[in-house]
Every structure is written in structure tokens, then in C-alpha cells.
Amino acid sequence: MVSPILLIAVPLGLAFITPLLGLARKGAPRYVPAVAMLFNLLVSVSLLPDALRAPIVVRTAGWAPPFSIHLVAGPLGLLLSSLIALIGLLVAVYGMDYIREGATTRYHVLSILILVGATGVVLTGDVFNLFVFFEILCISSYALVAYWGDSASVEAGAKYLIQGAIGSSFVLIGIGLLYGAFGALSMADIAANVSSVSSFRLFVSLAFLITGFGVEAAVFPLNAWLPDAHSSAPSSISAILSGIAIKAGIYAVARVVYTIYGAQSILPFVALLSVATLLIGEMCAFSQNDIKRLLAYSSIGQMGLIVFGLAMASATGVSAALFVVISHALAKALLFLASGYMILRTGSREVSSLNGMGTRMPLTSLCFTVGAFSLVGLPPFVGFASKFMIVRAALETADTFFVVLLAIALIGTVIEGAYFLRIVQGLYFKPAPQQAREETRKEPPLSALVPVGVLAALIVAVGLYPGLVERALGAAANDLLDRDSYVQNVMGD
Amino acid sequence: MSLLSPSIHYVGCFSLVLIGLYVVLVKPNLIKVIIGINLMDTGVNLFLVTVGYIQGGTAPIFSEAARQPEGMVDPVPQALVLTAIVIGVSVLALALALTIRVYGHYGTLDLRKIKGLRW
Amino acid sequence: MGAGAILTVALAGAGLSYPLGLLSAKVRNVFATAVSALLVCLVAAAYGRSGEHVYYSGFLGLDLILRTDALAWFFAITVSLVGCLSVVFSLRYVRGREKVSFYYFALLLVNAAMLGIVFSGDLLSFFIFWEVMSWAAYLLISYNRGRALYAGLKYIVMSIIGSCAMLVGLLSLYAAHDTLVISELAERIGSRGTGFLLGVLVAFSIGFGIKSAMVPLHTWLPDAHSEAPSPFSAVLSGILIKMGIYGFVLVMYALVGLKLLLGLRGAWVSFNSVLCWLGAIGILIPTFIAVLQTDAKRLLAWSSIGQIGYIILGMGFATSLGLTGALFHTFNHAVFKALLFLAVGAVEYRTGGVRDLNELGGLIKRMPVTFACALVGGLGLIGVPLTSGFVSKWLIYKTLIAEGHPFLALAALVGTWGAILYVYKLLHNMFLGQLPEKYAHLEAAPFTMRLPLVVCGSIIILFGILPGIPLGAVGPIVGSLGLEPVQATLTGFGPQVGPLNMVSIFAAAALAVLAVLLVLRASAAPRRVAQEDSYAAGSPVPAGRYHHTVRFYDPLEGATIGYLRDWADEFYTRVAGGARGGFDGLRRIYTGDVRNYVMYIVCLLAFLIFVQMVWHIW
Amino acid sequence: MRRLISLSLLLIVALGISLCFSGAYFGAEGANRAGKLAQDRVNFGQRYNSRGLEENGAGNIVASVVVNYRGFDTLGEVTVLFIAAVGLAVVLSTRREKPARVRAEPASLVVFTGCRFLFPLILLLGSYIFIHGHLTPGGGFQGGAVVASGFLLVYLGCRGKGLRSAGFTVTESLSGLAFVVLALVGLAVGGSLLLNFLPKGSALTLFSGGVIPIIYVAIGLKVGSELGSIIANLSGEAP
């Protein structure tokens, strides 16, 4: 049986030797991320059935869990790591041809590392280790955001970095307070003893952790970096950032709140924040003219939906949120990837430059449409199923508070529908700009079409057969919510 | 004073954190903001070390002279701080690199003027 | 061979039409026509079989069920019929335009989705098909580019609002009763209080109201119907908005049931009386707005809102007479509104897209069949005796009077007069009078366009004289929804309902016409002269155009224009504009200054700490 | 205005933190250890201090913690540094137009010679530190940093003497790989990543601590070369 730790170690090793490969053969590094992520995908998926039965706890350095860092490859972790590997694989394939300028070898190294970071975040069972992987994720994304080196991307990178650095300092303070209180760093260990410490102290640490991790999770009001970063990064990286990175952030917050603290009583506040996030995101996206910025704001909106689901603290709510995580990852990655080549061909990020793409890049446009429909929540795409679950969960709480919030959240989805469907109209029913260049009349290369097509196919497939992920979702939600069994699994009896 | 004295370490390191934060919040110069971040980092690192400190404790290193674990301070925060420092350095390096590039593009480090990306 | 097979054929047909179109346009056209015709045949062949089976087990933990009953079949035959006619009409209409394969795909998909809606045995699959219908329709509405884009967007945004409301409604039901299967829900639904039920019904009503263009949720319709390709306007107006009606009937009668429904009342109002009043308002105002339109399709669009008002009015009464009338009118409206849209489409097709009522005229000479059919459709719309529209409207009036609601009846009857006004305007300005020079050599509509017109026209006349045929189909529905079926005979109604014998009216009318014709025959034969000959004595008219069409109802316009505005639309537009401005303002919180961003972060931290310090939330 | 808002926000935060450490929440005698409240629990530090030597054979418990108990963190930490190096190169290498660089005056002979003289010594000191990381204070990171300071010295003192980044690349790749491979060997041998699978040797001698010194050497090399390449990149000599 393979160990889940290979999910981190192997890509890491590959990332380390990639520069060497680059020295040896110029073209070699671009295949490495794909290989690494293919490996991860296979391993994660093959481990998933086991993890659904019982979480796989992996010790490092040979010591039993509380005394060394350990990974907890539970249903949630493996589900997310499969998602990461999947999106990562597709983005890696896309990146093969998409990234032609700049320090390509280093791009590929960083693109592996960002995914390793995300994988580590979702798998680790140690709070400081969480921080370390979080930093791997963040720092590599700072660099990747600035990859193009133009003024926008550098500015975005710098701003992102400043906010991220503040966030990580907060996380560190939170961890310090935790360690001070418990003398322990294993999440399970802390979780087992949370009630033994006076709550205000704990709360301060919780506040620091939420705020710190929340920066990456793009929860309002911590999300100001997101539109800048997502829109300025190369489209492949935007796909990862939107599809994965912020999900890792939200995972971290959820782990902290649910597993470590079991702080259900702050969830109403979180729910309020989530709805604010959703509305802000959708409203800002509504009047955006820059397609990537629009997509970025829409990500904020979707994060709001995810956090809303999580804040319900019910099994259905959490599994609905996780479903949104999946559906949003698929759809948003698809949209970023598809728009990447459109932007490349037209040389403009204006929404109006996508006009008439339906005839010029029909397959890409078709996939884009699928993604947009899915985000809006139209059946038979996966977005519908996830939205459905969110609504169902909110109504099943039978709590007026959540029902009211749901109503507000649904307004957000209406706004989302308005702007996405406007773009879709542009794709098919608006004439191309006059000065459209001739080469815009070309589909992207196969390396881009395949990932985009696969994503679209997945969106439809999971939309039609949500059963594909449903079981895993339930188990994952349980993984997050059931603290006792989490502690038990990690600490032994 | 008696109340404060045991916590004096904490007062110190959190002062650093808050000062750093204040610098980030108020100073319009990008370099100063980065300095502020570094101040915060330093404060946080000090805090971590302090957490593991035992009054009058010794370094957790066995040697011919010191063979008993009693009185040694907690080694874990030290390891953590090591990591934290390295991460801080990495962020700092990247921040400086980005600053160079930002300056190259905007010709200024005034954050009030670096507003190419907004709403 | 039941609903499953029919749906499979429909969906597969939609899916295949696109790839086939890439191969060959001809094959695709034949295929699309064949599929839609096959659907009519299948529905007709399987008509009346009832059944229920799970076709997808475990979608998000729910079973999706297909169910066929009298109500479903009635709507299914309407849907497949109008769908088929519009496909046939499309053959020429979209030939040579862009994205034709896409057009057929979307058109067939809309039809398939509507069949799915009516065959759904649970609310989830109902909702899924509903949404598929919505977005496919959105794509088709946008098909004409230009202003159609705005129309399409408006439509889909309102649709999404509606479906959100619906989603909340149906999932509230699920949360309360743990099932979405209609038959199971119907048994359990009473277990929660009436307040809950009312909330659910309101949520559903928003969804259905938007789709069926119930005032004041109708504002998408005039734009969408007028900008969509004409065959699709026929589908939109003929059947798509009827899905809202289907939803109303399903939820109000099949799901909630009569007893509970009538129990939903406060001191002054009850749920269904509100519905009735909305229906009455929906008859009055839109009808008179229609009178003032100059765009043929826009006129018809407003008229659709008005006619929906009749249906809602009839349906809201929860009496067997009213429901029968509403259902029958649903069918009738589908047929005659499809006919009218298709007729306008034919004119549009031949004149190169002209729909402006002030630019047409005299087309009866070039397109006599189209005119004749449009006339029949128009008469049906008015509800002139001997057309099917008369019988359904008669039932609705009868309900209103019998239930003692003369004010509602007034709205309905005045609405009919409005209908006369706009139908005449439509026919007059398009077909009668002077033929403009540029249309002097217009060809008649092609056969594939005339065929659907003639079919619709025949149906209107046939069912107008023998209303027993459709009423025979409506009876079991009403019966299955817990009401006493109306006793209908082949030719009308017996004395229990209030005697109505269409055949005797027909005979009398035929005799009278015959008599008058005989008299005419006996007198001197007329001499055919050109129109100009009598008006301008054969001299050329200086302005070229002397046919009075512009501002045809000028006096009415002068008297009422101030009131006859689309208040709802203006309100929504203003709200949307305000929201847009608000969004733009809100966006400014992302100032671009990173220090502010850090400030936000610290704010959250401080907020959390503050809250804990003050309220001790944890 | 900005100052006021900032100050008030920070005041709230400060208040929160101070409440958290004040006696009311802390207990009078536990002031010297924040973890006092968790006293009844087996404490990490105590356990490592008491068992670390026998378990890992390394005299420096911190080294033991860094490389073994929390070695996984260290792997991540090395990665972060690696990212910093690579990311820095990414950020700086995509420069479209090179700003006109003021050609620095070469250093004086004294400085030049002094630097050349010190450079190998510094490298030696650094190597010493990371080789003896398991015995004395310091370790891979510290040693690596010292090594890098040698490069910095060369950059500062020996202007014009270019730093070859290819060498750094090879070194950092290989040492990073070595770390990962060593970790994976542990997995292969004992079913656990970073397992200290080598014999522990006799305590407090150079050849003790199993894989700890080896890993520390790899870390030292990696950190040294990464910081070196960062310096190289920042100095503008990178490709």
C-alpha cells in the first residue's frame, strides 16, 4: 500500500530536480508538473476508498502521532487532494504550451510547489505543519502572480505578498498562543484538550488563526488581494489560485474552527461574513469589464457560498459546501483556462473582446459556456447540484437566520447569472470587434483544448451523476464535523 | 510591577508586532511597509521563543557538561522559530525582489501612487 | 412505451440535431422535423396511460420519477403539437441564417425539457427540466442578436430569480416532509401549518408567475417574445409560458390539494383570490398596452400576458368550471397564439424582417392563406363564437358570474374588447388596406410555413364547433384534481352547466350566412376595381401611402397613455439601475491602496476580539 | 485619520492580547510558562528533552526536533527557501528592459584580497556549523546562512567577480533531492518518512545521530546555495 505522504514527497523531489532537468534539456521541465500531478491523482484516487473507511494516519520519523508530525489522510483530505491533483494535472498540461515566455523552468517548479503546498495543507494533521505548507502555497503563488513581470502582475504580487505576510504572521501568533496553552501542536491533541483552557485566551488565538488563514480563503473583508492577483497571474495560475489555493485557505479555516476548536458558536458570525463575501463578490463582478477580474470576483462570490455552507455546521451543509468547492474548482478552472487562450489570441482582457468567440473558437467557447452555466447553477451541470445542496442544507437547518441569509445569498446568484449569461451572449450573439486579428480565428493547441474539454466533460458528468462524489462528500463532512472520531483516529484509543 | 514582570517578555514581543502592524497600516512607503512586516515577524518569532522559555532554563543541548534534561527549555519552539525565520527571510527576499520590479514600473515606492489595480 | 421513451426520443433528438447539422443541413432538417412529428405521434399514441416509475435513482439522495397522468398528457400533447409546428415552420424561417444547427438543437431541447416538466413525477426533476428549458430558451431568445440580447438577458435574469424562489419553495417542502415525490408530498403536505404552506406557495408562485408572465412579474415577456425568432415566439407564447400554468395547477391542485388551498385565507384575502385579482389586472392593463403597440410581435406579446390573465383568473377560482375553462384556454391560447406568431413570422420572413405595423398593409392580396389563418387565430383570440377560444372564455366568464365576482368578470370582458381592438389593428395594419409598392411582388408564404398555420386554424374552428373533444380530455384532469368534472357534451354543455350548444350556433350562423349570400347572389354582381380607383380616382396619390395605420387608436392613446405604461418594468429597471450604481459604489472599497487592505484584515481581527470581549460569544 | 483608525484598531487588538496574558486569565505562578495550564499533559518539550538523546542519538535536542521529530516541517521549510530562490529568479528574470546599471567601482585591493582570503574560511566555518549541527548549537540553516554570507562577502568585496548561478542550481537541486531521498529511504526501510534508520552511534560524538548529520549537511548545502542564488539574483548577475 502506498503511503499518502508520497503525495507530498514525490512531487517535492520532482520539483527539486526540475531545475537540473532544465539545465540538461531545455524542454524537459514542462512535462514534470504533469507527471507529478498524474502521480498524485493516481495515488489519491487509489487511496480514497480506504480513507472512506477509516482515515489513514501517517506518522513521520517513526514516532506515534502526538510526538511527531503526522498526516491525516481522511476522506476530506484525500478528496481535496484528488481535486488538487486533478486540477493540477489539467493545468499542468495546459501550461505546457501556454507558458512560452519568461523563466519557464521556474514556472514549472513553482507550479508543482504551489500544488504541493495545497496538498500538504489538506493532508497534514499538525497545526504548525499546516502553517508551513500554507506558506509554501502562498509564497509560490506570490511569485507566480508576478510571473508575467508587467506592472499589473508585479503590483498584484507585491500587494498579495504584503497581505499574505500579515496573514501568516497572524497565523504564527495564533499557533504560538496555542502552543503556549497546550504545549502541543498536533491538531488532534489540541482538539482533545480545548475545553481545558479558559476560553478568552483560546478565542484570541482562534481570532488570529481565522484572520490569518482567512486572508488566503478570501473571506470578506480579507479578499482585497484576490481580484488583483487572480487577474494578473497567468491564466493557468489563476485557475490554480481560484480552483485550489483559496480552497486550501478555506480548508484551513474550517479545520481550525471545526476540528481544533469546535467553535460552533461563532458560526453565525461566519455565516454573516460569508453572505457579505458572496454579495460583495457578485456585485463587484457585475460591472467588471476585465474578464479575468470578473472571474476573480466571481470566485469571491463562490467562496461566500462555500463558507455559507460550512457555517451551517450540519453534515448536509458541510457536504454541500464541499460540493461547491468541487464544482467551483472545476468550473472556475475551466473558465480561466478557456479565457486564457481567448485573451492570448485577442490580446485584450476586455469582456467585449470575447464577443463573437463562438464562431472563432467554437470548442473553447462551448466549454466556456458550460463552465459559466455551471457557475450560475443551471442543470444539468454540476453547479446546479451543488447549489441545490446548499439550498437544501440551509432550509434543513430550519433556522430563520439561515433562511434569511439564504435569500440574500440567492440574490447573489441572480447577479452572478446576469453577468455570466451576458458574457455567454457575447460569445455567441455579438459580432466580433472590427479590428479582430486574423489569428484570433484559431482554436488553442491540443494541450489546452484537452484540459478544457476534460473539465467541461467532468462538469457535465458530475452534474448528471452527482453520485460520483456524493459518498465521499458525506464522509468528508463527517471528517470535518466529528471531532471525537478525528481525535480518536489520530491519537489511537 | 509584580504583575507585569512575568509577562514582560510578552509585552515586548507583542509591542514589536503592533508597532510593525502600525507601520504597515500607516506608512505609505513600500520599503517601510516591508520593514513593518519584518518587525512583526521578529516580534512573532520572539513570542514563539518566549513561549518555550523556562525561567532560568538552559539550552536543550546535551554535552559532556550537561547530561540531565532537567532545566532545559522547550526545544520545540526553537525549532518552530527556526522555520519561521526561514519563512520570514523567504518572504522578505521575495518582497524585496517585487519592490525592485514595482519601482522599475512605477518609478516610485509610494503606495498611494501604486494603484494600477483597483476595483 | 411511456414517458421515458418519449423523453428519450426528445432529448436524443435535441442532442443529435447539432452534430447532424455539422454533417448536412438537409439531414438535420429532416431529422428535426421527423423527431418532432414522432413526438406528436408518440404522445398521441400513449395518451392517457398513467404510470409512475423511477428513472434515476439517487440523484443527491433523491429518486427522480417520471409520472404520467391526465394533466401531464394534456400538456404534453399541447407541447408536442406546437413544438412540431414551430419546427416545421422553422424549416424555411431559419434557412440560410447563422448557427442553424444550434437553433434546432435549442428548439428541440426546449421542447424536450417541457415534455420533461410535464412528465416529472417529483419536484426535483421538474425543477431540473424547468431550468434546462429556461436556459435553452434564453439561448434562443438571444438568437436574433441586437436588441434580442437585452431581451434574452432580461428573460434569464428573471427566470433565475423565479427558479431561486422555486428552489427555496421545493426544498422547504423537502426539509419539512423529506420527499420531493409529488404523490408522496401530496399525502404529507398538510402536516405543517398553513403559514408554512402559504410561504411555500408564494415561493412557487413567484417562480411560476415569472415564467407564465403573471402581472407584475411579466416584464421579460414583451421583449423576449418580440425579439425571439418567430417560430420560437410561437413556442414561447404558446407553450413555454404555459409551463408556469402547469406549475400552478400542479402545485395548487395536485400537490396542495383543494381543501388546503381553500383554507389558505386570512380575514380578507385568500391565496387564490389574490391570484384571481392578479389575473384580472393582468387582463386589463396588458391588453390595453397591446392596443397601443406598433410592433406586431410586441403586440402579440402583450396580448399573451393578457390571455395568461384569463387563465390565471379561471384557475385561481378553484372551481371545476373555472379550472376547466383555464385548462381549455391554455390549450386554445397555445394554438391561436402560436398561429398568430407564426403568421407574423411568415410576413416577417417574406418582407425581410418588417414587423412594424405602420409599414405593412394589403398583404391579403399576396398572402391570402396567411391572412385567413391569422383571421381565424385573431377571432379565436377574441373569443368569437364558433372558435375554440369562445368556449374557454365562456367557461371562465360563467365561473366569474356564477361565483359572484362581477368586477373580475368586468375585467375579463373589457379585456375581450381590448382584444378586439388589437386583433383588428394587427390584421388591418398588416393584411388589409393598401399594399405598399415595395411588397407588390411578394410571394405567398412557403408551404412549410402555411402548413402549421392551416393546422392551427383548423384546430381552432374544429374545437370551436365541437368543444366536446378537448373538453373530454380536460374532464379527467379536473376529476383527478379533486373537482367535479364539468359535464360536457360533444357540442357544448348540457343544462347543468348552463346550456351551450355550439353546433346549433354554427348551424344558425351558417344558415344566416347562406341566406345573406343568396340575397347577394340575387342582386347585381359587383365589379372588381383597384383600391386607388375609388379613393383617388386612379390618380397617383402624392404621398404614395394613404392607408390609415399610423397611431390607429390615437384617441385612446391620448386618453390613456399616461396610465398604460409598464409600471412594473419601469420599477424593475429603476431598481436594477440603482443596484448597478450601488454595485459600482461598493466596488470602490477596493481602493488599490494596500494599506487599506491590511486595514480590513486588522479590522476583522479587532472585530472578532471586540465581539468576544463584549459579548463572550464563545 | 488613518493613524487614528489604525491606532484604535490596534488598541483593541492589544487589549485582547493583554487580557489574554493578564493574571486573571493566567494564574499567578504559571507566568513563566504559557503552557502551564496544560501541565498535566505529557509535554512535548519535556519528552523530547528526556528521550531525545536516546531516541536519536543527537546531543542537540533542537537538531533532533528539527530534523527528526519535526523533520517534515523542515522539509517544507527548505522548500519555502527554495521557492524564495526560484520565485526571486522568476520575478527578477522577466525584466523586459534592464535598467541602465551604474558600473560599480571595483573594490580596493585590500578589500578584494581580504575578501578572497576570508571567503574559504567562512565556507569552512559554515560547513563546520552544519556538520556539527547535531552536537552544538546551530545546524543546517545556520551553517547555510554562514556559507551564504561568504557569497555575500564576495559580492560586496570582490565586485566584478560573478556568482555562477548554475552551480547554485545544481547544488540546491541535488541537496534537496538528497533530503527527499533520505526521507524516502526511511519510508522504504521503516514505513515512515524521515525515519532515523541509521545506527545512532555513540552519543555526543561526531558520528552519532543516525541520519541527522547527513540531512543537516544536505540542508546546509541547500540553504547555502539557495541564499547564494538569492544573492546572485538580487545582485543582478543572474541570467
Place this chain on the structure above:
Amino acid sequence: MVTRIIQLLLSPLIALAVGVLFLGLSRKIIARIHRRYGPPLYQPVIDVIRMMSQRSISHGSLFELGVVLALAGSLVTVLFIPLGGTVICRQNPLAHGVLCPLSSSGGLLVVMYLMLFGPLGLALGAGDSANPNASIGVSRKLLLALAYEVPFLLVILAVMSHYRTISITEIVARQQESGWGVLSVPLSAVAAFLILPAMLGIRPFDLVSAPQEIASGPLAEYGGSYLALLAVQKGVHLFVVIALYVDLFLGGGVNLATFLVKMLVVFVAAEMIAAVLPRIRIESAVRFCWKWPTALALLQMAITVLSKSV
């Protein structure tokens, strides 16, 4: 059966005769009020016969068909209106002595709809002539119809809700039992009388055909036999409207003779008012109709509804 057939033939003939006679009467009354001698009562008959023999022009089949539709529609309407007679048994409207051949079909609602045929047929036919005068006339006609239809519908609804039936024969029967409609729904009767000129198309509401300004409007291009038929149609329409009034408010007639007498009274009253009034504009007509008659009818209806619900 035989009675049915006789009735079927009889009532249109009565309508034809009385209608045409009323046309003559109308001219005579106006002439007398104007202190003129006026044409003889049978003048319209002569006109019709004369015109029938003239050759007309035509613009197309709809031009002709419109006329047919108008006249046939009006004639059919007559079949639904009871023209006097006593109700023998209220429960079975078929077994009575009322002269109403098609009382078994639809009642008042059908009548209202059938009354559409006249204007509609005329409008369609006239519309086909492309003559702007005709179009304007039609436009006026339809608007006027709309104008008077609002109070008229209110009146009818008030009557129908008062008697809780839509069958005219039943309404008549109820009146014969319990007093005329004029007494039970007085305001409606007044309102109906106010719009009677509009319904009849006589002054001050003769703006549809207004010979002086729009050359007889819809009739502008009609001549010969068509004009003759239209004249007849006008007469029949006159008959229908007044007969309806008598049926709704004056309790119908015990037999045909009383019925006709009542009709005559109503008609003469309406004509006398019309004769002294000038023609008004269409806007004024609409405004008038929607003001007083509507208000009265509404009031009556409110009273009726309230009294019924109490």
C-alpha cells in the same frame, strides 16, 4: 320542432322588418323635431330595394365577406334574444312560449359575443378598402364600442349578478315574476339608457359614419347591394340593442306585440334625445361613456354585490 323552425325563421324576419322600419322612423322623428316633414316611414325599404339593383364595386373577397359576416352575425344574434312571450315553466326554458329560438345556447354571454360580428365584419370589410376615411371610421367604431362596452358590461354584469344567471330567458322570467329590471336595478337601467345612442350609433354618437367629415366612414366605398345589406344590418342591430334593453330592464313582453310596443317606446325616447344633440368627438364620447354611465353602473353593481353578499 315545427315551432322551433317557425321561430327560427320568424324572429329574423321580425327583426328585419322592425329594424328597417325603425330606420325610417328615426328619420321621421328627427325630421319632425326639426320641423321638417321628413321622408315616409318606408323610405329605407325603398332605398334598400333601389340599392340592391345597383351594381357595386368591390376590392376583394374580404371586402364582400365583411358585409356578409356583419349581416349574418346580426341576424344570428336575434335568434338568441327573447322577443316576448310568457314563461310557462322556469325550470325548463325549452318548454315555454317565449319567442326565442336559441335560448338554450349560452345566454347573454353569447349574445354579447355575437353582437361583435356586426362591427367586426364591417371593420374587416371596410379595412380592405384602404380608404383612409373607412379606416378612421373603423378606428372610431371600435373605440366607441370599447367606450360604451365598459358601462354596458357593467350593466349586464349587474343584471346577471342580480338574477344570478346568464340566461336571458331566465332574466326575463324573473322580471315577469318579481318586477321589472328598471325597478330592481334602476341605476343600471339609467346607465344603459345613457349609452343607448352610442350603441345604436345615433347622435350624438354618430361619429363613426359621420357623412360630413369622413364620408360615412366604413361605408365610404360601399355601394349597391353591399350598402343595402349594410343598411339592413344597421336596422337589425338597432333591433337587437333595443330588444336587449327591453328584455333586461322592461321585463320583455308578455307577447310579441307588447314587446314591440316597449321597444318602440325605448327607441323613440332615445331618438328624441339624439335629435336635439350635436355630434361629439370620439375623445369626448369615450370620456362621456367612461364617466357617468360607468359611474352609475358601477354604483349599481356595488349595490347589487353588497346586497347579494349580505
